[in-house]
Amino acid sequence: xxxxxxxxxxxxxxxxxxxxxxxxxxxxxxxxxxxxxxxxxxxxxxxxxxxxxxxxxxxxxxxxxxxxxxxxxxxxxxxxxxxxxxxxxxxxxxxxxxxxxxxxxxxxxxxxxxxxxxxxxxxxxxxxxxxxxxxxxxxxxxxxxxxxxxxxxxxxxxxxxxxxxxxxxxxxxxxxxxxxxxxxxxxxxxxxxxxxxxxxxxxxxxxxxxxxxxxxxxxxxxxxxxxxxxxxxxxxxxxxxxxxxxxxxxxxxxxxxxxxxxxxxxxxxxxxxxxxxxxxxxxxxxxxxxxxxxxxxxxxxxxxxxxxxxxxxxxxxxxxx
Numbered sequence: 365x366x367x368x369x370x371x372x373x374x375x376x377x378x379x380x381x382x383x384x385x386x387x388x389x390x391x392x393x394x395x396x397x398x399x400x401x402x403x404x405x406x407x408x409x410x411x412x413x414x415x416x417x418x419x420x421x422x423x424x425x426x427x428x429x430x431x432x433x434x435x436x437x438x439x440x441x442x443x444x445x446x447x448x449x450x451x452x453x454x455x456x457x458x459x460x461x462x463x464x465x466x467x468x469x470x471x472x473x474x475x476x477x478x479x480x481x482x483x484x485x486x487x488x489x490x491x492x493x494x495x496x497x498x499x500x501x502x503x504x505x506x507x508x509x510x511x512x513x514x515x516x517x518x519x520x521x522x523x524x525x526x527x528x529x530x531x532x533x534x535x536x537x538x539x540x541x542x543x544x545x546x547x548x549x550x551x552x553x554x555x556x557x558x559x560x561x562x563x564x565x566x567x568x569x570x571x572x573x574x575x576x577x578x579x580x581x582x583x584x585x586x587x588x589x590x591x592x593x594x595x596x597x598x599x600x601x602x603x604x605x606x607x608x609x610x611x612x613x614x615x616x617x618x619x620x621x622x623x624x625x626x627x628x629x630x631x632x633x634x635x636x637x638x639x640x641x642x643x644x645x646x647x648x649x650x651x652x653x654x655x656x657x658x659x660x661x662x663x664x665x666x667x668x669x670x671x672x673x674x675x676x677x678x679x680x681x682x683x684x685x
Contacts, residue, residue, distance in 0.1 A: 389637060392641065393444055393637065393640070393641065393645070394441060394444065394445070396641070396645050396646070396649055397437050397438075397440060397441040397444075397645060397649075398441065399649075400437060400648075400649035400653070401434060401437050401438060401441070403649075403653060403670070404430050404433065404434040404437070404652060405434070406666065406669050406670045407430055407652065407653075407656055407666060408427060408430050408431070408434070409669055410662065410665050410666045410669050411423055411426065411427040411430070411662075412427075413665060413669070414665060416661070417662070417665075419505055421488050421503045421504070421505065421508040422485065422488050422489070422492075423662070424505065424508050424509070424512070425481060425484050425485045425488060425508065425512070426485065426652075426655070426656065428481060428512050428515075428516075429478065429481040429482070429485065429652065430652050432473045432477040432478050432481060433473070433478065433648050433651070433652050435469055435473050436469070436470050436473045436474055436478075436648055437645075437648055437649070439466040439467075439469045439470045440466075440470060440644060440645065440648075442466055443463060443466045443467070443470070444640075446459055446462070446463055447463075464527075465527070468523050468526050468527060469523070471526075471555075472519050472522055472523050472526075473519070474609055474612045474613070475555070475558075475559045475562065475609075475613070476515075476518060476519055476522060476558075476559070476562055477515060477516070477519050478605075478609055479562050479563055479566045479606055479609055480515045480518075480562065480566065481515065482566060482570070482602045482605055482606050482609075483565070483566040483569050483570065483602075484511055484512075484515070485602060486569065486570045486573045486574075486598075486599045486602045487569065487573065488503050488508075489573070489577070489595045489598055489599055490573040490576060490577060490599075491503050492595065493577050493580055493581075493591065493592050493595045494576055494577070494580050522555075522558075526555075559613070563606070563609075563610065566606060567603070567606060570599060570602055570603050570606065571603070573599050574596055574599045574600060574603070577592055577595050577596040577599060578596050580592055581593055581595075581596060598655075598658070601654070601655060601658070604651075605651045605655070608647035608648075608651055609647070611642075611643045611647055612643055612644050612647065612648070614643060615639055615640065615643035615644055618639055618643075619636055619639065622635060622636060
């Protein structure tokens with residue numbers, strides 16, 4: 365009965381046994397995911413706790429960005445756990461399907477959903493600064509929800525198309541790799557072109573918005589300059605978040621090059637885990653947290669829900685509407 369496992373047979377000399385090394389690796393790979401999943405869930409709960417968060421476009425968009433990132437974190441965590449388990453051949457076929465579904469969710473959220481949400485959030489800030497009198501009319505709740513629905517619908521269509529291609533052309537073994545290879549044979553070039561198009565368009569939009577807000581800030585009154593300055597810093601943060609998404613894309617490229625490098629397989633395995641943490645986990649964890657805690661109003665309510673065991677009151681100075 366063949367087994368499948370992701371761990372190497374050797375381990376660093378500082379550990380007394382292979383089991384100790386596996387536990388350490390598992391902790392450093394799963395603990396950040398689990399902790400930041402909790403953080404994201406608290407942030408989502410906070411965004412649903414007050415009317416100002418459920419009615420304001422920027423908070424609505426932020427909540428869906430959180431959902432997208434949380435989905436990827438969850439799927440990454442499950443994928444890692446399954447990768448490092450041992451299964452018999454029959455169970456492996458079932459696990460292979462589930463792993464492939466996880467793979468598709470991770471790829472589509474990172475390649476399409478998150479960049480598009482960053483573009484929408486930047487556009488909302490542009491309207492708020494450059495067209496303040498029409499902001500409530502242009503970026504109202506109904507139009508925001510329509511834009512969000514369009515993004516999720518696009519993701520669902522792409523997910524379904526990739527799944528259908530893989531199911532038709534998968535290998536006989538039915539492992540996760542078989543599904544991924546089958547999907548790439550049919551849709552690799554299309555997905556690569558579409559991913560490049562999405563990142564290029566969103567990058568151009570964010571850069572143009574950043575320049576427009578800077579120009580507006582220079583010509584604004586003193587009272588408006590502070591608001592415009594904060595907005596252009598927010599847009600700059602969105603550009604950083606977009607670059608972090610690109611890091612996740614680079615992980616697959618670097619991992620493939622390492623596999624073809626001819627280096628010691630054990631070393632390649634350990635470097636891959638380090639890159640997995642740096643490129644996939646940390647950007648997905650830190651990006652929403654940093655963005656959310658920049659907002660004084662959101663931060664005030666978030667602290668109450670996060671530190672649920674500590675009683676705290678919100679002061680008027682904590683609010684920034």
